[in-house]
Amino acid sequence: MRPDPDTARKARLDCRAGMIAPTAGLAPGFTQVNMISLPKDWAWDFLLFGQRNPKPCPVLDVTDPGSHRTTLAPEADLRKDLPLYRVWRDGVLADELPDATEVWAEHADLVTFLIGCSFTFETPLQQAGIEMRHIAQGSNVPMYLTDRPCREAGRLHGQMVVSMRPIPAARVAEAAMISGRFPAVHGAPVHIGAPEGLGIADLSKPDFGDPVQVRDGEVPVFWACGVTPQAAVMASKPPFAITHAPGHMFITDVPDSEWQV
Amino acid sequence: MRPDPDTARKARLDCRAGMIAPTAGLAPGFTQVNMISLPKDWAWDFLLFGQRNPKPCPVLDVTDPGSHRTTLAPEADLRKDLPLYRVWRDGVLADELPDATEVWAEHADLVTFLIGCSFTFETPLQQAGIEMRHIAQGSNVPMYLTDRPCREAGRLHGQMVVSMRPIPAARVAEAAMISGRFPAVHGAPVHIGAPEGLGIADLSKPDFGDPVQVRDGEVPVFWACGVTPQAAVMASKPPFAITHAPGHMFITDVPDSEWQV
Numbered sequence: 001m002r003p004d005p006d007t008a009r010k011a012r013l014d015c016r017a018g019m020i021a022p023t024a025g026l027a028p029g030f031t032q033v034n035m036i037s038l039p040k041d042w043a044w045d046f047l048l049f050g051q052r053n054p055k056p057c058p059v060l061d062v063t064d065p066g067s068h069r070t071t072l073a074p075e076a077d078l079r080k081d082l083p084l085y086r087v088w089r090d091g092v093l094a095d096e097l098p099d100a101t102e103v104w105a106e107h108a109d110l111v112t113f114l115i116g117c118s119f120t121f122e123t124p125l126q127q128a129g130i131e132m133r134h135i136a137q138g139s140n141v142p143m144y145l146t147d148r149p150c151r152e153a154g155r156l157h158g159q160m161v162v163s164m165r166p167i168p169a170a171r172v173a174e175a176a177m178i179s180g181r182f183p184a185v186h187g188a189p190v191h192i193g194a195p196e197g198l199g200i201a202d203l204s205k206p207d208f209g210d211p212v213q214v215r216d217g218e219v220p221v222f223w224a225c226g227v228t229p230q231a232a233v234m235a236s237k238p239p240f241a242i243t244h245a246p247g248h249m250f251i252t253d254v255p256d257s258e259w260q261v
Numbered sequence: 262m263r264p265d266p267d268t269a270r271k272a273r274l275d276c277r278a279g280m281i282a283p284t285a286g287l288a289p290g291f292t293q294v295n296m297i298s299l300p301k302d303w304a305w306d307f308l309l310f311g312q313r314n315p316k317p318c319p320v321l322d323v324t325d326p327g328s329h330r331t332t333l334a335p336e337a338d339l340r341k342d343l344p345l346y347r348v349w350r351d352g353v354l355a356d357e358l359p360d361a362t363e364v365w366a367e368h369a370d371l372v373t374f375l376i377g378c379s380f381t382f383e384t385p386l387q388q389a390g391i392e393m394r395h396i397a398q399g400s401n402v403p404m405y406l407t408d409r410p411c412r413e414a415g416r417l418h419g420q421m422v423v424s425m426r427p428i429p430a431a432r433v434a435e436a437a438m439i440s441g442r443f444p445a446v447h448g449a450p451v452h453i454g455a456p457e458g459l460g461i462a463d464l465s466k467p468d469f470g471d472p473v474q475v476r477d478g479e480v481p482v483f484w485a486c487g488v489t490p491q492a493a494v495m496a497s498k499p500p501f502a503i504t505h506a507p508g509h510m511f512i513t514d515v516p517d518s519e520w521q522v
Contacts, residue, residue, distance in 0.1 A: 051320050062313075261522060
């Protein structure tokens with residue numbers, strides 16, 4: 001059954017009206033995406049960064065310079081239909097805003113990249129009876145900055161960010177296979193168990209989002225995460241960038257099933 | 262079993278030494294790729310064209326401007342390790358050469374794109390007992406210019422090119438599923454049967470490559486093809502481009518299995 005397109009539009013209008021909340025579980029069945037807007041001068045570097053790092057940065061759409069429109073949701077306005085934005089100046093987080101219209105106007109030539117998000121395969125994981133702990137907890141998914149470098153592209157470099165979901169040991173293989181059918185939205189996990197192998201010292205202290213409980217018999221499963229571009233912004237210091245706030249995604253009109261292979 | 266890396270290197274050295282032949286079936290198990298080199302001024306348009314048209318143009322690597330090296334085969338020289346090159350001037354085929362070193366030197370800033378090729382899933386198809394007619398015939402795979410427009414990117418536009426393999430009706434679903442596991446190298450077919458639906462009037466007259474026999478009980482199966490950039494060159498007329506000759510691919514060191522999801 002196709003999900004009802006009204007749910008995606010309504011969720012975006014709620015965001016536009018001022019709702020600020022993580023979007024996991026909202027408008028189920030519709031693709032949620034990460035966002036980064038950069039001055040055109042940085043667009044080549046970023047598109048190449050995505051090509052060279054397809055696991056954390058699968059680019060699903062690129063706007064024309066200066067446009068706030070995307071083919072992923074033709075009616076939407078990228079400047080105001082996300083619940084929360086971050087504004088970056090010289091690689092430093094300068095502001096967090098529910099509406100980016102004003103800062104967007106500072107640069108006439110922003111190119112916006114929309115990047116696949118692991119929320120896309122949460123619906124099929126849940127349909128398979130695998131609990132998403134952060135949704136059950138009503139919190140944001142925990143994300144960690146790893147020690148694994150991305151492949152550089154021009155002036156852009158940085159380390160990979162991962163999201164983590166605790167999965168019962170007997171279901172881990174299934175979770176890997178189900179998510180692996182969605183390569184355009186991070187695909188299969190990059191790491192299963194052994195957080196120290198990613199340089200993560202303490203699972204209870206995520207770098208982004210909220211901690212979740214890992215119960216006995218569960219294994220932490222790590223997926224490449226679309227917050228990686230924000231880590232690249234911090235490391236590479238472009239003069240200006242607008243991104244979504246971690247977990248506060250842009251909800252598109254595209255059904256999740258579109259990305260399944 | 263991992264394929265023997267020497268077979269890929271030897272095939273490239275044969276090409277360098279002057280061997281001119283379609284590469285289907287050569288160095289089985291190693292990824293073969295399409296190539297296009299464009300002046301840097303056109304690189305953004307092309308990378309965006311690939312992002313917007315991932316079925317025909319899955320970009321697997323992008324060189325630095327002026328470089329003839331790729332991470333897909335670090336020892337190789339992209340100027341001479343393909344069996345046959347095409348040189349394009351203002352969108353017109355100007356030359357076909359077994360060595361592109363001289364024409365490559367005309368532009369100091371060429372950016373080279375390496376693009377997935379459907380030959381990658383031919384090995385698993387053959388392992389499943391599905392005959393590749395063009396390999397059995399010792400000929401080049403047939404390719405057709407369709408009437409299906411690609412999504413434009415800057416100055417680049419054009420119609421999609423497809424490759425065709427006749428498959429027994431009872432194996433078509435399996436062929437779709439096996440190739441579908443390789444989204445980075447064109448993935449599942451874009452069209453099965455009914456060639457007129459792609460604007461193909463006569464299967465015996467391919468636009469590129471050689472015709473193959475379609476036997477009773479077989480269905481023509483069409484995959485998006487990495488010759489699409491050449492159709493875009495003809496339609497969009499960049500001042501200069503070097504490509505591989507259709508079917509005469511670059512053989513990388515990357516095992517085909519790398520692209521399987």
